[in-house]
Ligand SMILES: [Zn+2]
């Protein structure tokens with residue numbers, strides 16, 4: 001394999017990882033991305049997925065939503081938008097709420113003294129499925 005072929009193979013892995021993250025609204029973790037790609041890219045390793053996600057974060061192509069149930073979760077949609085995290089099943093949902101005046105005002109105030117890299121708004125609680133009565137268990 002020539003250096004050029006190797007570089008192309010390397011970047012196609014990279015592209016595939018980014019595409020998977022950008023093509024879902026499930027805010028996946030590295031393990032999920034790896035599971036999705038390993039049949040198509042048999043020589044892919046979980047370490048490669050982690051390394052590339054780290055790079056995407058540095059390039060601001062992917063953002064971290066935070067650690068949910070012990071796993072860091074990522075988002076390919078990088079424009080600031082609020083999230084809801086279900087503490088029951090670990091689901092992360094994009095909230096359609098428009099950014100309100102208060103948040104904009106706060107950002108403007110902070111910006112006077114600091115350089116803001118990014119900000120995030122996360123609501124924690126239980127999703128509809130997790131608050132439902134477990135009817136299955138009732139005789
Ligand atoms: Zn839930």
Ligand SMILES: [Zn+2]
Nearest residue numbers: 075077083094
């Ligand atoms: Zn999101």
